[in-house]
Amino acid sequence: xxxxxxMIQRAFRAVGGHGGWLAALLLxxxxxxxxxxxxxxxxxxxxxxxxxxxxYVGSRNLIWVVAQLHLLxxxxxxxxxIFAWLCEVIAWRGGEKRYDxxxxxxxxxxxxxxxxxxxxxxxxxxxxxxxxxxLMNYLTDVFFPSFLLYCLLFLFETATLYLYWYGWDxxxxxxxxxxxxxxxxxxxxxALFIMIVPxxxxxxxxxxxxxxxxxxxxxxxxxxxxxxxxxxNIHRFIANIVLGGYICGAYAGVRxxxxxxxxxxxxxxxxxxxxxxxxxxxLLALPFAGYWLMREIYQYNQQMGITLMGGFLxxxxxxxxxxxxxxxxxxxxxxxxxxxxxxxxxEGKYRRAMLMMLVSLLLxxxxxMTPHSLVASIEEAQKMGGAHHxxxxxxxxxxxxxxxxxxxxxxxxxxxxxxxxxxxxxxxxWAKLGKAVMGAVLVLASLAVIVLGVWGYFVPAxxxxxYFSTSQVLIVIFxxxxxxxxxALLLKSARTTTEMIWGSMPPRAGYALxxxxxxxxxxxxxxxxxxxxxxxxxxxxxVMRDSSPxxxxxxxxSASLIMAxxxxxxxxxxxxxxxxxxxxxxxxxxxxxxxGELPHGIxxxxxxxxxxxxxx
Amino acid sequence: MGALxxxxxxMVTMYLFLKFVLPNIPGSAPxxxxxxFLYLLLTASGIIIYETLSGESKDAFWGxxxxxxxxxxxxxxxxxxxxxxxxxxxxxxxQTYGSTATSDLPPxxxxxxxxxxxxxxxxxxxxxxxxxxxxxxxxxxxxxxxSPCHGGNFDGKGPAARGFNPPPANFADPTTIxxxxxxxxxxxxxKGGVGLPIEGAPWRSAMPRxxxxxxxxxxxxxxxxxxxxxxxxxxxxx
Numbered sequence: 103x104x105x106x107x108x109m110i111q112r113a114f115r116a117v118g119g120h121g122g123w124l125a126a127l128l129l130x131x132x133x134x135x136x137x138x139x140x141x142x143x144x145x146x147x148x149x150x151x152x153x154x155x156x157x158y159v160g161s162r163n164l165i166w167v168v169a170q171l172h173l174l175x176x177x178x179x180x181x182x183x184i185f186a187w188l189c190e191v192i193a194w195r196g197g198e199k200r201y202d203x204x205x206x207x208x209x210x211x212x213x214x215x216x217x218x219x220x221x222x223x224x225x226x227x228x229x230x231x232x233x234x235x236x237l238m239n240y241l242t243d244v245f246f247p248s249f250l251l252y253c254l255l256f257l258f259e260t261a262t263l264y265l266y267w268y269g270w271d272x273x274x275x276x277x278x279x280x281x282x283x284x285x286x287x288x289x290x291x292x293a294l295f296i297m298i299v300p301x302x303x304x305x306x307x308x309x310x311x312x313x314x315x316x317x318x319x320x321x322x323x324x325x326x327x328x329x330x331x332x333x334x335n336i337h338r339f340i341a342n343i344v345l346g347g348y349i350c351g352a353y354a355g356v357r358x359x360x361x362x363x364x365x366x367x368x369x370x371x372x373x374x375x376x377x378x379x380x381x382x383x384x385l386l387a388l389p390f391a392g393y394w395l396m397r398e399i400y401q402y403n404q405q406m407g408i409t410l411m412g413g414f415l416x417x418x419x420x421x422x423x424x425x426x427x428x429x430x431x432x433x434x435x436x437x438x439x440x441x442x443x444x445x446x447x448x449e450g451k452y453r454r455a456m457l458m459m460l461v462s463l464l465l466x467x468x469x470x471m472t473p474h475s476l477v478a479s480i481e482e483a484q485k486m487g488g489a490h491h492x493x494x495x496x497x498x499x500x501x502x503x504x505x506x507x508x509x510x511x512x513x514x515x516x517x518x519x520x521x522x523x524x525x526x527x528x529x530x531x532w533a534k535l536g537k538a539v540m541g542a543v544l545v546l547a548s549l550a551v552i553v554l555g556v557w558g559y560f561v562p563a564x565x566x567x568x569y570f571s572t573s574q575v576l577i578v579i580f581x582x583x584x585x586x587x588x589x590a591l592l593l594k595s596a597r598t599t600t601e602m603i604w605g606s607m608p609p610r611a612g613y614a615l616x617x618x619x620x621x622x623x624x625x626x627x628x629x630x631x632x633x634x635x636x637x638x639x640x641x642x643x644x645v646m647r648d649s650s651p652x653x654x655x656x657x658x659x660s661a662s663l664i665m666a667x668x669x670x671x672x673x674x675x676x677x678x679x680x681x682x683x684x685x686x687x688x689x690x691x692x693x694x695x696x697x698g699e700l701p702h703g704i705x706x707x708x709x710x711x712x713x714x715x716x717x718x
Numbered sequence: 719m720g721a722l723x724x725x726x727x728x729m730v731t732m733y734l735f736l737k738f739v740l741p742n743i744p745g746s747a748p749x750x751x752x753x754x755f756l757y758l759l760l761t762a763s764g765i766i767i768y769e770t771l772s773g774e775s776k777d778a779f780w781g782x783x784x785x786x787x788x789x790x791x792x793x794x795x796x797x798x799x800x801x802x803x804x805x806x807x808x809x810x811x812x813q814t815y816g817s818t819a820t821s822d823l824p825p826x827x828x829x830x831x832x833x834x835x836x837x838x839x840x841x842x843x844x845x846x847x848x849x850x851x852x853x854x855x856x857x858x859x860x861x862x863x864x865s866p867c868h869g870g871n872f873d874g875k876g877p878a879a880r881g882f883n884p885p886p887a888n889f890a891d892p893t894t895i896x897x898x899x900x901x902x903x904x905x906x907x908x909k910g911g912v913g914l915p916i917e918g919a920p921w922r923s924a925m926p927r928x929x930x931x932x933x934x935x936x937x938x939x940x941x942x943x944x945x946x947x948x949x950x951x952x953x954x955x956x
Contacts, residue, residue, distance in 0.1 A: 401955045404841065404899055409834035412897070414917040417828065435767050442772045449772050457768060464764045468757055474893065475831045478750035480824045486747045488884045489829055490893070493746040494753070499893045559892040562951035610770060644837070 152236040153650040161233035162652040163664060168226045170630050170668040171675065174345070174623060175219035177338070178676075180293045181346025182212040185380050187286035194283055204373060206270055208350055213267045214683035218675065220256075234650075237641045244312075245303055247322045252299045259292040297342070298335045302326035305334050308633070309402045310642050329402045333395035340391050344384035345626060348429075348619045351377025353680055355615030358607070367605035374607075374615050375440065381618060382433045382514060386582070389426075389507045390575050397567060399636070406643065410636045411500075412474075417658055418632045420473050423503075425625045427467040430510050432618040434463060437517045439611045444602050445525040452520060459513050466506035466513070474498025496559065501566060505555025508574045512548060515582055519589055525600035528592055536592050540585050547581045550574075623672055627665040635661075721778035725765040732761045752826075829884075832898065833918040835905045842901035846938040856943025859936050863928070864944070872948035882924050889948035896950040903941045903952075908934070 155161045186208035193202035231238050242249065266285045273282035302325065309330045313321055354373035361367055400407025409415055438456045442449040475489040475498070483489055496502065530536070551574050558566040637643050639653040647653070656664075736757055741748040769779035786792055789799055846852050861870065867886040869876040874888035889895050895903060905913070911923025928937060945952055 404901065405834045405837055408832060408902070412830070412832040413834040414830055416830065431763065431767060435771075438771055453771065456771060460764055460768055464760050468760055471756055471760075472753065475829060476750050477752040477826055477828050479826050482748065482750040484883055486750065489831060490891075491747060491749065491753070493740070493743065494749070495891075496893060499897060563896060563953035564955065608773065638834075 150236070150239075154233050154235070155651070156233070160652065161229075162650075165226070165229055165233060166631075166634075166664055167668055167671065168222060168229060170627055170665075171672055172219065172222035172226050173630060174626060174668070174672045175215055175222055175675070176297070177342040177345045177626065178349055179212060179215050179219045180297050181342030181344070182208050182215075182350065183286070183289050183293050184343055185347065186212060187283075187290055189376075190283060190286055194279060200369075200372070203369075204376060207373065209267055209270070210683055211350065211353060211680060213263065214679045215676070216260075216263060218679055220260075234641075237646065240642070240646055241303060241306075244306070244325050245322050247319050248299050248302065248326060252296070255292055255296050255299065259289065259296055262289045262292060294339070297338060298331075301334050301338060302328070302331055304633075305330040307640075307642050308399070308406070308637055310645050312645060330395065330398050333391070333398045337388070337391040337395045340384050340388050341626065344381050344388060345622050347377050347380030347382075347384060348615075348622045349377075349676065351381055351615040352619030353377070355612035356680075357684075359609055359612040364605055369604075371444075371604045371607050371611075374436075374612065378433055378436050378615060378618070379518075381429075381622070382437075382518065385426075385429060385433065386511045386515060389511065393504065393571065393575075403643070406636050409638060410632060414655070414658070415632050415635055416475075417473070418628055420471060421662075422625065422628060423467070423470040425621050425628065426507075427470060429618055429621045429625070430463060430467070430514055432614050432621065434459065434514055434517045436611055436614045436618075437521045439607060439614070441521055441524045443606050443608060443611070444604065445600050446603065447600055448524040452524060455520060459517055462513050463510060466510045469497045469502050469506045470510075472497040472502075499559075501555055501558035501570075504558075504571050504574060505551055508551045508578050509548060511578050512544070512551070512581060515578075515585070516544065519585060522589060523593065523596075525598060525602060526593055526596040527599050528596050530592055530595045533592055536588055540588055543581055543584050547577050550577050620669065620673065623669045624665065627668045631661050631665060721769070721775070722782050725769065725779070728765065729758065729761060732758060829919045829922060830917040832902075833915045835902055839901050839905040842904060844900045844904075844938050844941065846935060846942065848942060852939050853942050853946045856939035856941065857947055858943075859932070859940045860943045860947065863932065864940065867924075872944065884922060886925075889944055889950065892950065895944065895948065895952070898953055900938075900941050900945075900952045903944070904934075904937055907932075907937050907940065 153161070156164060186205045189201045189205035189208065193199060193205065262285055266282070266289050269282060269285070273279055273285075306325045306328050309328045311324050311328045313324045316324070351374050354370045354377050358367060358370035358374055361370060396407070396411065399410060411419065438452075441452050441456075472494055474495060476483075476486070476491060476495075478486065478489060486492065490498070528537075554570045554574050554577075558570045561570070635655045638655060639648050640646065641648050733754070736749055736754045740746060768775075770776045784790075786795065786799055786802075789796060792799060860868075865876050866878045867876045867882065868874055868889060869879065869886075872889040874886045874891075876886065879886050887894050906925070908927070908929040910927035910929075911925040912920050912927055914920035914923060932940075941952075
């Protein structure tokens with residue numbers, strides 16, 4: 103014993119000044135070894151181990167945070183290639199080089215985030231296997247064919263991404279460019295499947311389809327094609343675009359605030375605009391996809407539907423309304439700042455319209471945020487005659503929410519059209535008629551959406567859900583599909599009265615972009631909790647019960663702490679990744695002036711920018 | 719005050735409207751403070767957004783506040799500035815104290831009116847055929863067992879309703895039974911207030927547990943009678 107103590111003392115003396123590091127390493131190793139105590143405890147009992155735990159943190163909390171971070175990173179990594187590739191196609195077909203530069207910049211962010219996403223995926227898998235062996239065993243038994251497919255897809259995706267990124271400069275011309283664009287398509291193709299394959303595992307837990315007969319592939323396929331698989335696929339596909347757009351917008355916003363040269367300010371101002379544009383246009387479609395998903399969940403199981411929308415999770419949808427409201431306000435604010443600052447002289451012309459749009463948006467938001475059951479003291483509830491307000495209570499149900507969300511989409515779309523038209527004068531002979539038609543379409547559509555919303559209170563729920571809500575969505579789509587080509591036609595022959603000045607936005611525009619990104623991250627963490635908690639005490643709904651000490655839904659207050667923590671971690675992570683990714687850019691001018699051009703094809707870390715052959 | 723005047727007037731007007739005008743509209747009631755706060759927050763956000771749309775409006779809006787807080791060229795308003803700088807932290811402290819101090823008032827309650835039903839009640843469909851006779855019979859049972867509280871007009875205003883808080887549900891309101899499936903009502907009638915999960919605050923509901931009094935068939939008939947009498951339809955998926 104004495105000898106042992108002496109050895110430890112000698113070891114400490116040997117490391118000398120590095121004792122702090124050693125202590126930190128020992129602490130980390132000790133913490134990581136903590137689950138082994140759980141393992142030992144479980145091992146003493148008869149039968150296989152079902153759960154393990156980690157003291158202080160809790161296995162569920164750890165998995166929650168890691169899974170959410172992985173999902174957010176994955177959302178970014180799968181969303182960005184879509185519009186990076188579209189930008190490249192625009193540059194390729196239209197010849198505008200700046201779009202190619204933008205696509206490359208998007209891909210740089212993507213490449214740097216890709217490795218971290220995979221890393222968090224790996225960590226998630228390990229901790230799931232460690233802490234929830236029974237569940238993972240069951241899921242593996244059901245899904246092992248798609249696990250193998252997923253590995254294969256990941257290999258293809260990685261290879262394609264590396265070829266796409268590192269080959270960017272080398273494949274700039276002729277047939278090579280065509281090949282590069284094809285690589286971009288392949289990247290998105292694999293990315294889509296990388297998203298939908300694990301979606302099957304997650305949706306299976308919520309709405310399982312279990313068959314006992316058939317081959318392993320037949321069983322896996324039946325489990326994959328479960329009732330909420332496609333609604334989630336569509337919802338996540340759009341949400342990933344929104345997340346990617348807003349995060350790229352925030353990146354541009356931060357860069358815009360920090361760069362010095364006029365050229366860089368112009369570039370990042372434009373990049374911020376494109377990011378916001380992508381985010382907004384995804385956001386326009388997102389409520390429709392969300393509504394469809396909720397409908398399918400409700401139809402699949404009344405208990406799950408009510409837990410989400412009428413039960414204890416329904417309060418989350420009020421917070422959701424607030425976050426979406428901030429997103430709509432932030433995006434519109436950015437458009438309006440663009441009109442004021444990028445197109446000098448337009449402010450006076452559009453200020454009144456902006457005010458009307460703002461008031462309409464706020465009214466819609468007020469309706470969306472009004473809960474059905476209000477938070478009230480007993481005294482207040484007595485005065486109201488219950489938790490429902492006799493007058494405003496009607497605003498708390500889906501008919502009102504659907505109506506205002508559609509109106510907010512219409513307003514945001516018109517905000518964009520206004521931005522598009524600012525600084526231009528129509529010269530077409532049919533301009534007056536065209537504008538009258540657009541105005542009439544907009545007014546009639548808004549009225550129709552409101553009428554259907556009010557009428558929705560007086561018809562059976564199924565009529566409202568299947569016909570009225572769908573009609574509202576179709577009306578909004580009709581407006582977008584009518585006004586967009588008409589405006590494009592009008593602007594084709596329009597005279598530019600004021601040139602757009604990029605790089606003239608005030609700092610608050612950059613902050614608005616950052617705010618939007620934080621809101622969408624918070625929103626995704628919030629809905630991640632809602633989706634997961636809707637299973638209540640089931641690992642696989644109705645099939646495998648959660649018998650761990652964590653078989654309860656955390657209270658909304660403590661859940662919101664974890665959501666905030668996930669958002670904070672993700673922002674820090676993304677900031678770090680982007681900082682590393684752009685480190686090379688800062689040293690490049692100095693290196694270029696001192697050493698001349700570096701040879702191409704030198705292996706670089708993921709995200710390190712290949713040298714640009716064509717500047718400007 | 720300049721450009722600050724309009725926003726201040728707007729905020730005050732909004733508060734007065736929510737506090738005193740809206741509750742006095744026929745059929746309305748006083749708004750809880752949580753809702754007033756929400757609407758005022760939206761109004762303030764709107765003001766900030768609108769006033770910062772351009773450099774000029776931002777300077778006109780923010781400039782006086784900035785000058786006042788920094789004490790730059792405010793002349794005789796210095797004393798007021800010191801007053802604000804001293805009173806504002808005190809106000810925040812008072813608010814914090816007020817929200818954390820022990821109080822004899824009952825806590826604010828976020829009661830879920832329609833909590834999720836237990837699994838065994840989901841997916842049930844009404845086994846009683848929807849015939850005029852059965853509906854009539856259901857209305858008869860309703861009149862006998864339910865109408866004292868829920869009212870002969872299905873509007874939650876039965877003769878005994880005034881004695882309850884929360885009040886009995888108003889079935890004629892399109893935001894109550896029209897949002898629910900028949901199986902949900904079956905659960906609520908059968909198990910009553912005591913059968914509610916925690917988030918539904920079972921200790922608050924006076925709804926009897928009718929399973930001890932009525933056979934299932936009668937309950938299903940009552941459900942049909944309720945929907946028919948309140949001119950509502952249950953939520954279905956076909």
